[in-house]
Amino acid sequence: MILIGASGHAKVILDILEQNEIKVECLVDANPSLISLCGYAVVHDSVFNFEGKDAILSIGSNEVRKKLNDLLPCTFKTAIHPKAILDKTVKVGEGTVVMAGVVLNRDVAVGKHVIINTSASVDHDNHIKDYVHISPNATLCGTVTVGEGTHIGAGATIIPNISIGKWAIIGAGAVVISDIPDFAVAVGNPARIIKYINE
Numbered sequence: 001m002i003l004i005g006a007s008g009h010a011k012v013i014l015d016i017l018e019q020n021e022i023k024v025e026c027l028v029d030a031n032p033s034l035i036s037l038c039g040y041a042v043v044h045d046s047v048f049n050f051e052g053k054d055a056i057l058s059i060g061s062n063e064v065r066k067k068l069n070d071l072l073p074c075t076f077k078t079a080i081h082p083k084a085i086l087d088k089t090v091k092v093g094e095g096t097v098v099m100a101g102v103v104l105n106r107d108v109a110v111g112k113h114v115i116i117n118t119s120a121s122v123d124h125d126n127h128i129k130d131y132v133h134i135s136p137n138a139t140l141c142g143t144v145t146v147g148e149g150t151h152i153g154a155g156a157t158i159i160p161n162i163s164i165g166k167w168a169i170i171g172a173g174a175v176v177i178s179d180i181p182d183f184a185v186a187v188g189n190p191a192r193i194i195k196y197i198n199e
């Protein structure tokens with residue numbers, strides 16, 4: 001396995017891989033000044049042959065994960081912490097990482113290259129699309145849909161039956177009680193849209 005991106009996020013994924021006894025060959029990064037992380041070698045991307053490697057994109061930016069997925073000829077794998085609780089019906093797409101303390105309840109579907117961060121709670125019938133990031137301690141009640149590339153901030157709460165569009169941002173601690181459109185940035189309790197992100 002290789003990790004692409006030698007960031008703080010990569011440190012957490014390294015822990016998951018170690019807990020699952022998955023061997024990590026190295027990390028690959030675009031920053032030439034990085035040479036090691038947590039005792040693993042960091043190799044510059046210009047000299048690395050990605051062809052056919054088992055890999056995880058250990059990069060926090062949803063947009064960058066999407067770009068690299070489209071570019072790199074890797075086989076993308078999942079990383080699921082042994083202390084995450086996943087109902088037997090849960091589906092998780094390639095490249096997705098699930099941190100410690102997460103609960104994914106019955107009939108949750110998670111797309112590819114999603115981050116479900118530490119202790120997030122994702123309840124029954126949620127549909128989390130590709131390249132989403134659900135931050136630590138976020139609570140998604142039943143039957144919530146989160147569109148491609150959207151970031152749900154730390155500790156945000158989404159009440160049941162809400163639909164959040166694609167490439168939106170929900171601020172840390174927000175309480176979302178109505179649907180949020182594509183590209184919107186919403187903060188506060190109740191969450192209000194403060195701006196839209198340029199497509």
Ligand SMILES: CC(=O)SCCNC(=O)CCNC(=O)[C@H](O)C(C)(C)COP(=O)(O)OP(=O)(O)OC[C@H]1O[C@@H](n2cnc3c(N)ncnc32)[C@H](O)[C@@H]1OP(=O)(O)O
Pocket residue numbers: 117135136152153154169170171172173174185186187188194
């Ligand atoms: C393991 C990990 O670390 S995972 C990473 C988890 N990361 C997060 O949860 C970060 C989530 N990000 C946020 O909450 C950010 O504040 C954002 C994305 C919502 C907004 O960021 P920016 O676009 O830079 O907005 P900015 O800081 O300029 O704030 C704009 C206004 O919204 C307010 N605001 C920003 N964030 C919030 C928030 N979370 N809750 C309430 N109000 C907020 C600001 O006070 C400001 O108000 P003002 O115009 O009255 O002064």
